[in-house]
Amino acid sequence: MPRNILLEEKQYLGLNHYSMLRGLVLALFCFVAYYFTEDREQNAELLFFGGVALLVLSLLSMFIKHLHTRVYDSAIELDGLWTTRKVKIDIASVASVEKVPYSNYILNSPVYNLHRNGTISFYTSGKTAIKLTDRDGLQYIIGTHKQEEFFRIVNELLEKARLQ
Numbered sequence: 001m002p003r004n005i006l007l008e009e010k011q012y013l014g015l016n017h018y019s020m021l022r023g024l025v026l027a028l029f030c031f032v033a034y035y036f037t038e039d040r041e042q043n044a045e046l047l048f049f050g051g052v053a054l055l056v057l058s059l060l061s062m063f064i065k066h067l068h069t070r071v072y073d074s075a076i077e078l079d080g081l082w083t084t085r086k087v088k089i090d091i092a093s094v095a096s097v098e099k100v101p102y103s104n105y106i107l108n109s110p111v112y113n114l115h116r117n118g119t120i121s122f123y124t125s126g127k128t129a130i131k132l133t134d135r136d137g138l139q140y141i142i143g144t145h146k147q148e149e150f151f152r153i154v155n156e157l158l159e160k161a162r163l164q
Contacts, residue, residue, distance in 0.1 A: 006153050007071040009146055011124035014061030018107040023058030027051040066110055066124045069142065071153055076132075078122050078142065080112040087113055087122070092161055093134045097154045102129040102143045130154065 013019060030051030037044040068079040076089040102108065102123055114121040123129070123143035130150050132140040144150050 003072045003074075005070055005072060006157075007069070007146065007150055009067075009069045009144060009150075010065055011067040011069075011126075011143070011145070012062055013064040013066040013110060013124065014058060016066075016108070016110050016125040018109055019061060020058065021107065023054055023061070027054040027058070030054065067112060067122055067143075069122075069144065069150075071150070071157075073157070076142075076154070078113075084112055087120075089132065089134070089140060091154075091157045093136075094132050094154070094158060095135050096133045097151060097158060098131050099147055099151050100129050100131045100141070101127055102141065103127075 028051075030047045034044050034047040034051065037047060064081075066081060070077045070079075074091050076091070078087040078089075080086075108123060108125075110124045111121050118137065119139045119141055121141045121143075123141070126143055126145050128145070128147035129141050129143045130147060132142070132154070134140070142150075
């Protein structure tokens, strides 16, 4: 029986500011080193092609899906890269939901299922997140670009679950 998807969001690894900046700085380093290399016969070509390869890899990483979020009637499902397990959060176990900024930092590393101090984080890019607290006190912080819609849908599901 197919389940009804209420919200679906895909976030890509290369669209994170941290990933973009890291690739561009490394490529820029290679190009600057190429420019200042005096012996251009052997080493300079490696630096130039290394810089081009880094730019190409940065562009290709924009098509690598890092986080796929789906909200169903009864659960929130988070799916990551190839080797990660799906994480399923049951709506019945969620006690509260709130809108929060993901972090005060400008550059944040992408994380998937990072457990730290009773909080589990899922983040690829953006500045907004949804914070879910389950009945055991465990908190889930899910980075999203659709914060208002995500919050509204989960809130409606919680109200519906409370009425039943």
